[in-house]
Amino acid sequence: MATQHSRSAARIMMAPAVVLLLGWMLIPLIMTLIFSFKKYLPMRGGDLGWVGFENYVRFVSSSAFWPSVSATLIIVGGVLAITIVFGILLAILLNQPMWGQGVVRILVIAPFFVMPTVSALVWKNMFMDPTNGLFAHLWRFFGAEPVSWLSEASLPSIVLIVSWQWLPFATLILLTAIQSLDSEQLEAAEMDGAPPLKRFAFITLPHLSRAVTIVLLIQTIFLLAIFAEIFVTTGGAFGTRTLTYLIFQRVLESQNIGLGSAGGVYAIILANIVAIFLMRIVGKNLDA
Amino acid sequence: MGQIKLNQVTKSFGDVQVIPPLDLTIEDGEFTVFVGPSGCGKSTLLRLIAGLEDITSGHIDIDGSDATNVPPAKRGLAMVFQSYALYPHMSVRKNIAFPMKMAGVPEDEQKRRIDAAAKALNLTDYIDRKPGQLSGGQRQRVAIGRAIVREPSAFLFDEPLSNLDAALRVGMRLEISELHKRLATTMIYVTHDQVEAMTMADKIVVLRAGFIEQVGSPLELYHTPRNEFVAGFIGSPKMNLIKGTEAQKHGAATIGIRPEHTDVSKTEGMWKGRVGVAEHLGSDTFIHVHDTGLETGPDDLFTVRITGDIQAKHGDDIYLTPQLDKLHKFDAQGLRVD
Ligand SMILES: Nc1ncnc2c1ncn2[C@@H]1O[C@H](COP(=O)(O)OP(=O)(O)OP(=O)(O)O)[C@@H](O)[C@H]1O
Ligand SMILES: [Mg+2]
Numbered sequence: 059m060a061t062q063h064s065r066s067a068a069r070i071m072m073a074p075a076v077v078l079l080l081g082w083m084l085i086p087l088i089m090t091l092i093f094s095f096k097k098y099l100p101m102r103g104g105d106l107g108w109v110g111f112e113n114y115v116r117f118v119s120s121s122a123f124w125p126s127v128s129a130t131l132i133i134v135g136g137v138l139a140i141t142i143v144f145g146i147l148l149a150i151l152l153n154q155p156m157w158g159q160g161v162v163r164i165l166v167i168a169p170f171f172v173m174p175t176v177s178a179l180v181w182k183n184m185f186m187d188p189t190n191g192l193f194a195h196l197w198r199f200f201g202a203e204p205v206s207w208l209s210e211a212s213l214p215s216i217v218l219i220v221s222w223q224w225l226p227f228a229t230l231i232l233l234t235a236i237q238s239l240d241s242e243q244l245e246a247a248e249m250d251g252a253p254p255l256k257r258f259a260f261i262t263l264p265h266l267s268r269a270v271t272i273v274l275l276i277q278t279i280f281l282l283a284i285f286a287e288i289f290v291t292t293g294g295a296f297g298t299r300t301l302t303y304l305i306f307q308r309v310l311e312s313q314n315i316g317l318g319s320a321g322g323v324y325a326i327i328l329a330n331i332v333a334i335f336l337m338r339i340v341g342k343n344l345d346a
Numbered sequence: 347m348g349q350i351k352l353n354q355v356t357k358s359f360g361d362v363q364v365i366p367p368l369d370l371t372i373e374d375g376e377f378t379v380f381v382g383p384s385g386c387g388k389s390t391l392l393r394l395i396a397g398l399e400d401i402t403s404g405h406i407d408i409d410g411s412d413a414t415n416v417p418p419a420k421r422g423l424a425m426v427f428q429s430y431a432l433y434p435h436m437s438v439r440k441n442i443a444f445p446m447k448m449a450g451v452p453e454d455e456q457k458r459r460i461d462a463a464a465k466a467l468n469l470t471d472y473i474d475r476k477p478g479q480l481s482g483g484q485r486q487r488v489a490i491g492r493a494i495v496r497e498p499s500a501f502l503f504d505e506p507l508s509n510l511d512a513a514l515r516v517g518m519r520l521e522i523s524e525l526h527k528r529l530a531t532t533m534i535y536v537t538h539d540q541v542e543a544m545t546m547a548d549k550i551v552v553l554r555a556g557f558i559e560q561v562g563s564p565l566e567l568y569h570t571p572r573n574e575f576v577a578g579f580i581g582s583p584k585m586n587l588i589k590g591t592e593a594q595k596h597g598a599a600t601i602g603i604r605p606e607h608t609d610v611s612k613t614e615g616m617w618k619g620r621v622g623v624a625e626h627l628g629s630d631t632f633i634h635v636h637d638t639g640l641e642t643g644p645d646d647l648f649t650v651r652i653t654g655d656i657q658a659k660h661g662d663d664i665y666l667t668p669q670l671d672k673l674h675k676f677d678a679q680g681l682r683v684d
Binding site for chain 2: 240242245246247248249251252253256261265267
């Protein structure tokens with residue numbers, strides 16, 4: 059049906075959306091680039107003119123920069139590892155015929171519908187609070203000294219909270235992938251003499267590789283930008299200042315838009331490096 | 347070795363009994379074909395033998411020892427699935443090597459068997475491709491290769507050719523028969539293709555709703571079907587089954603006459619009818635004759651098969667004469683009477 063006429067009509071009808079999306083993306087990007095080359099302090103004199111690469115140099119030479127990069131990578135890496143390992147296990151579990159399967163599946167998906175701010179607050183106040191939290195009660199029950207999670211084990215705590223939010227997403231994608239596995243393949247492997255663990259390793263896991271790739275890519279993109287969870291729990295203290303959070307502090311707390319914009323450009327570069335890196339490793343899976 | 351013996355085997359899914367108590371012996375080296383209409387339990391029976399389904403009661407002996415609770419991998423049987431069930435992420439070589447790898451066969455022995463199988467099945471040129479890059483027939487051969495290298499005591503095939511086109515099916519049919527002659531290993535083959543059953547089998551098992559209707563060689567089933575069902579099921583086109591007065595003349599509730607055992611004339615004969623559709627195949631012609639006055643079912647339709655060609659136009663009168671020595675007689679219960 060793709061005649062010349064219908065194709066040009068399609069282009070005209072798509073144009074508004076394309077222009078809107080392009081503007082949506084390009085305008086903030088260009089403004090960030092412009093600000094990053096300026097000394098711009100809104101409360102202290104406003105636009106103070108061009109400064110070349112000074113903001114870029116200051117951003118990386120600040121003592122907070124490298125720790126923030128490592129915090130970002132630890133959080134992203136930790137959450138990816140946890141969600142994928144447990145996602146695969148949960149997906150296999152949920153794929154077994156069992157009593158109350160429908161309800162269990164909905165319960166597993168539920169955390170994904172909770173807003174990040176809300177879930178972080180719930181974790182902070184109901185589970186991790188050193189006096190009233192559930193964990194504190196549990197520790198006291200066993201006679202141990204309650205841990206103040208968010209200050210003593212701040213990074214693992216945040217990894218835990220974010221993993222809890224993203225586990226349903228990973229599980230859901232992996233579950234649909236498992237369901238698409240041809241059961242005759244598993245039966246063939248069974249007849250070929252492969253015990254359950256080998257069937258998992260040689261048949262199920264390779265079948266899941268594409269879904270794992272998708273989960274990796276999508277989660278990485280979102281995890282590089284997590285903010286609310288840090289904002290409402292530690293406020294960036296105790297080594298949980300990620301790159302995103304550092305930029306936020308530079309722009310809003312120190313009111314230095316130029317410096318923050320330079321950080322933003324670094325974040326864009328980092329995200330692209332990670333993306334290219336991931337595509338390289340897993341790209342093979344996608345075209346197979 | 348590869349004798350398989352089913353003793354009073356039953357299978358139920360929930361409350362539904364799919365296989366009622368069933369006894370069957372498959373001798374070593376025999377090519378046995380299960381045929382029957384869709385849903386009659388052929389695949390279920392095969393999967394019971396393979397061990398992929400648990401039997402509800404009864405027991406299965408393989409080579410004289412009880413295999414009822416033996417897991418599938420330990421039964422020494424190899425199965426070829428309808429969907430081939432190749433491992434998509436492994437090359438042809440790895441697919442074929444998989445069962446040997448699982449069994450811990452030494453590397454050089456693996457290589458020897460893979461090369462032999464690849465050569466026998468014409469797979470040498472594709473050995474490093476993935477299944478996705480093969481045609482249906484090639485995939486089928488890989489699946490067979492994967493079964494052969496295990497050197498099983500019996501092969502189980504579940505409609506292995508049903509996804510192939512007609513020409514390829516004829517070729518693969520011959521290849522599998524050839525393989526059977528060469529290996530002389532027991533094979534159990536499920537199909538609902540008449541021709542496959544008749545041409546390949548040493549022994550055909552006709553199933554209906556889980557019951558064995560008849561077991562015998564292809565020609566036994568063709569010449570002496572035990573009941574009306576087998577008579578109608580074996581042979582193509584189907585046997586004409588005549589009820590009513592015409593059958594009573596022969597002292598039976600139903601008489602059956604095969605399309606190829608009826609003589610046709612345009613001038614005289616025992617029964618008169620009107621030509622419906624004539625299907626010209628070149629070597630033979632199938633004529634569907636209407637309004638014969640014989641109680642064969644709707645329209646009193648009667649099918650005849652004649653070799654060569656005949657000038658018969660739609661609506662022409664035509665006369666039919668059965669070869670009386672080839673008549674099959676059945677009683678009111680549908681059982682054969684001689
Ligand atoms: N897992 C199952 N649960 C419930 N019923 C089943 C199951 N598998 C098969 N059946 C039923 O058992 C009967 C026999 O099925 P089976 O697959 O053996 O038929 P078949 O003879 O192989 O048919 P076809 O020629 O269409 O492949 C069918 O009525 C089917 O609905
Ligand atoms: Mg079947």
